[in-house]
Amino acid sequence: MARLFEYQGKELLKERGIPVPRGRLAGTPAEAKGFAAELGKPVVIKAQAWVTGRAEAGGIKFADSPGEAETWAQAILGLQLKGFRVEKVLVEEKLDIAQQFYAGVIVSDQYRSPVIMFSTMGGTGIEDIARAHPDKVWRQPVDIFTGLREHEARNLVCKAGIRGKLQAKLVQVLVNLYGLARKVEARSLEINPLVLDTAGEIYAADCRVTVDDNAVFRHPELGIEIAREFDRPATPLEKVAYKAEEKDYRGTFYFLQLETQYEGEDYIGFHGGGGGGSMMAMDALMRAGFKLANFCDTSGNPSASKVYRAAKIILSQPKLAGYFHSGSGVASQEQYHTARGMVKAFRELKLDIPAVIRIGGNSEEEAIRILTEYTQDLPGKVEAYGRDVPVEYCVNRLKELIAEYKDRKAVS
Amino acid sequence: MSILIDECSRVVVQGITGREGMVRTKLMVDYGTNVVAGVTPGKKGEAVFGVPVFDTVEEAWEEAGPLDVSVIFVPAPFVKGAAFEAIDAGVKLLVIVPDRVPLYDVLEIDALARRKNVRFVGPNTLGMISPGKAVVGMIGGKASTAREWFRPGSVGVISRSGGITSAISYYLTRAGVGLSTVIHVGGDPIIGLPFPELLKEFEQDPETKAVVMFGEIGTSQEEMAAELIKAGEFTKPLVAFIGGAAAKSGTRFSHAGAIIEGGRGTHQGKVESLRSAGATVVETFSDLFVVTPKIIGIA
Numbered sequence: 001m002a003r004l005f006e007y008q009g010k011e012l013l014k015e016r017g018i019p020v021p022r023g024r025l026a027g028t029p030a031e032a033k034g035f036a037a038e039l040g041k042p043v044v045i046k047a048q049a050w051v052t053g054r055a056e057a058g059g060i061k062f063a064d065s066p067g068e069a070e071t072w073a074q075a076i077l078g079l080q081l082k083g084f085r086v087e088k089v090l091v092e093e094k095l096d097i098a099q100q101f102y103a104g105v106i107v108s109d110q111y112r113s114p115v116i117m118f119s120t121m122g123g124t125g126i127e128d129i130a131r132a133h134p135d136k137v138w139r140q141p142v143d144i145f146t147g148l149r150e151h152e153a154r155n156l157v158c159k160a161g162i163r164g165k166l167q168a169k170l171v172q173v174l175v176n177l178y179g180l181a182r183k184v185e186a187r188s189l190e191i192n193p194l195v196l197d198t199a200g201e202i203y204a205a206d207c208r209v210t211v212d213d214n215a216v217f218r219h220p221e222l223g224i225e226i227a228r229e230f231d232r233p234a235t236p237l238e239k240v241a242y243k244a245e246e247k248d249y250r251g252t253f254y255f256l257q258l259e260t261q262y263e264g265e266d267y268i269g270f271h272g273g274g275g276g277g278s279m280m281a282m283d284a285l286m287r288a289g290f291k292l293a294n295f296c297d298t299s300g301n302p303s304a305s306k307v308y309r310a311a312k313i314i315l316s317q318p319k320l321a322g323y324f325h326s327g328s329g330v331a332s333q334e335q336y337h338t339a340r341g342m343v344k345a346f347r348e349l350k351l352d353i354p355a356v357i358r359i360g361g362n363s364e365e366e367a368i369r370i371l372t373e374y375t376q377d378l379p380g381k382v383e384a385y386g387r388d389v390p391v392e393y394c395v396n397r398l399k400e401l402i403a404e405y406k407d408r409k410a411v412s
Numbered sequence: 413m414s415i416l417i418d419e420c421s422r423v424v425v426q427g428i429t430g431r432e433g434m435v436r437t438k439l440m441v442d443y444g445t446n447v448v449a450g451v452t453p454g455k456k457g458e459a460v461f462g463v464p465v466f467d468t469v470e471e472a473w474e475e476a477g478p479l480d481v482s483v484i485f486v487p488a489p490f491v492k493g494a495a496f497e498a499i500d501a502g503v504k505l506l507v508i509v510p511d512r513v514p515l516y517d518v519l520e521i522d523a524l525a526r527r528k529n530v531r532f533v534g535p536n537t538l539g540m541i542s543p544g545k546a547v548v549g550m551i552g553g554k555a556s557t558a559r560e561w562f563r564p565g566s567v568g569v570i571s572r573s574g575g576i577t578s579a580i581s582y583y584l585t586r587a588g589v590g591l592s593t594v595i596h597v598g599g600d601p602i603i604g605l606p607f608p609e610l611l612k613e614f615e616q617d618p619e620t621k622a623v624v625m626f627g628e629i630g631t632s633q634e635e636m637a638a639e640l641i642k643a644g645e646f647t648k649p650l651v652a653f654i655g656g657a658a659a660k661s662g663t664r665f666s667h668a669g670a671i672i673e674g675g676r677g678t679h680q681g682k683v684e685s686l687r688s689a690g691a692t693v694v695e696t697f698s699d700l701f702v703v704t705p706k707i708i709g710i711a
Contacts, residue, residue: 107515109602109631112522144519185516187601214488215514249487252511275599276573276626279655280697299575300511301432328575330561330582332538332553361578362553387582390698 009207023092251302273327307341331361360387532604565590
């Protein structure tokens with residue numbers, strides 16, 4: 001899912017009429033100090049990162065003075081939060097919290113519709129709330145054609161025992177929240193906590209949005225660079241890969257780096273073919289003690305040029321011990337396109353590590369012939385197998401080839 | 413017998429003159445599927461491998477006769493419109509092949525389909541095959557391959573991965589196990605006919621003796637299948653393998669549906685719920701082809 005930062009989500013909420021605390025985005029400690037002075041009251045400094053548990057990791061701090069804001073911004077900017085480097089902080093007025101709620105919309109495969117959720121126990125994750133206080137979470141599936149009606153939202157808030165003016169305010173928040181989720185085609189959109197302050201006003205104190213990858217093309221206004229399910233910003237190589245995918249609609253190419261810093265161990269450049277087959281091949285490699293530098297999947301009858309780009313991107317990762325490809329073993333597509341793409345990349349890069357290619361499926365004989373015949377003169381040995389050879393055998397062959405390769409290197 | 417499709421099903425192909433539409437029409441016609449019409453707006457009067465092309469589904473229905481199944485091959489942004497058109501024309505089963513269909517479009521298709529008592533397979537599906545009878549979609553790729561790889565018999569196959577659907581079916585056939593109907597349910601988070609719905613169909617099919625299922629992390633299809641068994645609504649043997657044991661939470665490794673969100677849909681959770689319902693969950697993929705022949709009594 002394409003994720004948005006908290007500050008981006010809050011801008012969307014604000015446009016939709018859901019109040020958010022006053023605040024500004026800062027990229028330097030000096031900026032943070034200036035914004036804190038502007039706000040003229042105690043502030044909170046919040047790391048902008050997609051990860052959960054920011055507070056526990058030191059990514060959220062309160063400051064009573066502009067000087068303190070500067071100090072905390074200094075500490076938070078550049079922090080690594082679960083692999084996510086903090087580049088920006090949100091400087092916001094500190095709220096005087098009277099009560100915390102949860103409000104969210106998620107698309108549920110159980111209900112087969114968007115579901116609006118409300119809880120009087122905001123603050124922690126909704127899964128934890130639902131587990132600890134199942135009687136304090138209220139849900140309502142939403143009709144995709146009519147949207148969330150006001151009375152449906154009111155029913156939820158009433159069930160929570162909330163009356164009077166606060167009830168009316170929360171109903172508006174829920175209706176607007178659903179409207180926004182529908183508009184940006186969010187797979188999930190959560191406000192947690194939704195804060196009632198001591199003056200009786202409601203504010204979205206946090207906001208998490210994930211937009212449906214497949215709908216990103218019709219939302220240029222969201223400025224999403226890469227429509228992919230990452231829990232961290234994309235690496236430069238992932239950006240290159242995404243560009244290759246964006247420009248070529250034939251088949252699917254997905255690339256994810258699992259490790260960028262490694263030394264001395266057997267890291268494999270992994271190239272899967274099809275979701276299920278990729279996952280099984282990955283499991284087989286890991287069972288055999290290999291580590292994967294990346295995950296990659298080219299499938300859905302990709303063109304040779306797409307496979308070529310994928311192979312090149314995989315092999316541009318440094319210090320790989322080997323290259324491994326496997327699909328399901330029995331692909332419906334004509335497999336020689338994939339073989340041609342790989343061979344072109346192998347030749348161009350003068351492949352010098354062992355490669356095992358499990359390429360079973362339609363026309364596998366031709367694919368295997370292409371892969372073996374045209375790689376004879378390369379320093380790295382290429383072996384290709386068809387549908388009757390199990391993935392475990394291929395993983396084992398890779399292991400043997402890597403061992404031979406190391407011996408050869410040690411001798412020379 | 414088989415479920416959802418057989419040699420009598422009257423099939424219309426939406427997007428028949430496109431690259432994918434044409435290639436897959438050849439597969440279906442060569443295999444013997446009863447493809448009676450194709451639709452591409454503006455192409456009325458053309459023919460694709462002998463199949464007459466019409467401008468609208470309604471027109472195809474009027475001129476070529478009733479349509480039981482529509483298989484859709486239009487680009488993802490146009491899938492919703494094509495599905496609505498087929499539903500409005502009265503088609504009761506859709507097979508939505510394209511991937512990358514926006515989620516809210518699928519929700520709209522699903523809501524309309526439920527209102528009109530229509531069912532759909534996919535999106536993001538290879539389709540389905542009742543071996544010896546009909547193929548709808550692209551399983552097998554070529555008719556000669558489809559005939560060689562998949563033999564008729566008494567085991568149903570359902571899978572969340574396209575390639576694995578073919579792989580399971582091929583290895584079962586090689587192990588001497590014939591197949592009643594094979595369905596790739598689609599790799600997306602919301603799909604028309606998830607596992608429990610298909611298990612209900614297989615329960616009603618006297619020819620199907622057992623079902624083999626390839627599940628994955630993410631969504632709650634496997635858990636719902638387990639609930640169905642516990643409720644006594646599926647009573648035949650179910651043999652399952654669940655992929656994605658090594659995947660970490662919150663990151664997508666393959667199908668958009670295969671993502672663990674908020675601790676739901678874990679590998680362990682799925683395996684445990686299926687086992688507690690009495691299903692056989694095998695540890696390795698290749699065990700499927702050892703266990704299944706025993707269960708149907710041929711090994």
